[in-house]
Amino acid sequence: MKTLKIPEATIIRLSVYSRYLTEVDRKGIITISSGDIAEGVGVSPAQVRKDLAYFGEFGTRGVGYNVKDLRRHILKILGLSVDWNVTLVGLGNLGHALCSYKGFRERGFIITSIFDNDSSKIGTTMNGVEVMPVEQLVEVVKQNRTQIGIISVPVSAAQDITDKLVQAGVQAILNFAPVVLNVPPEIELRNVDLAVNLEVLTFNVGAQRF
């Protein structure tokens, strides 16, 4: 069990490679080189090989990589050879969109419970999943052995929901509320701040100022 630290940028690229390989595989292409992958996703061939080298030797010198095999290997690396049990908390507009997001299910993320505290939503169903009150979160998430929580509640409720998810034993949290959350170190946390993404763009558009 070597503990080589792997750059997060590498993980993100692996995810992109795997998507590209799915596309290539659909076209019936059997073998692909690091250069082809690089061109398809806009990075350098050396980068592709380096990223893969963290995890093993998947190619054949002089030939390239078998598309199906490499794709399968990457999915395995990312932990996507099994399904993941996900709970979604906060069924506003964004929560609604996330629930219906096909990209999650395609990659094995199954939303198995939904919580909200709006009584008009409780008891309704979204894609066959019943919306439950937040009071039941800890119990239900614990019972389901839910591994991942998605937070799409307002900023004001986000830390409280986080605490409940942690208490219920989730291993990872994807947070869409634009606020810095406190979690114990063993919990994986990622923040997606939609406005920040636009702000990086506006900075760059105006960056000639510096």
Add this chain to the structure above:
Amino acid sequence: MKTLKIPEATIIRLSVYSRYLTEVDRKGIITISSGDIAEGVGVSPAQVRKDLAYFGEFGTRGVGYNVKDLRRHILKILGLSVDWNVTLVGLGNLGHALCSYKGFRERGFIITSIFDNDSSKIGTTMNGVEVMPVEQLVEVVKQNRTQIGIISVPVSAAQDITDKLVQAGVQAILNFAPVVLNVPPEIELRNVDLAVNLEVLTFNVGAQRF
């Protein structure tokens, strides 16, 4: 006009600092140190000072930073002292959520046009903005001098919409379709792939394997 390259990570942190300063300002706090900011957002004090140092001297030695001033400075740096004209293309579940997302308007991103090619949506309004057919995109975006395009169409349509946005003269594109888009180098492009974020989490949860 010095051309100091600024790390993207710095820009993302500046955005986080500004949000935190808004919060601190609301509490009526006048002055704040780099250490306080660092603690509030979970980075090191040196990092905060370094990030700010790229853009000027905003603090007072021995004292700290004036909360309101620093916040204003950062917003200026990010290009948020003016409003931005945004078009949204693709009014599916995600597009719908993005349209209603309060965080955009709060930071000065105003969605001024919406396009879709579903005839049942065309002519309806979202937050007072009429949904128009994609055929009118180039003309309307050009006329409005829209600077930013948000893409929330399916993968199959994303490159075509990108080309239309570029043709219409947008400066920046925020893409939610999980596909690598080709744009000319002068166009700022950012991709938000919702599934990738979950995949980084699942990799990390299982990372003890390496």
Add this chain to the structure above:
DNA sequence: TAGATTGTTAATCGATTAACAATC
């Protein structure tokens, strides 16, 4: 074998952290 392409090492580049002089 000759050509192609990987896997890996070394060199480069870039970002973060630590330390401290400047100064309020």
Add this chain to the structure above:
DNA sequence: TAGATTGTTAATCGATTAACAATC
């Protein structure tokens, strides 16, 4: 003045790129 905290430089750490031997 003494204590606090910035702004900045130097040291460290980490990631990317370039180069090439290995090998199919």
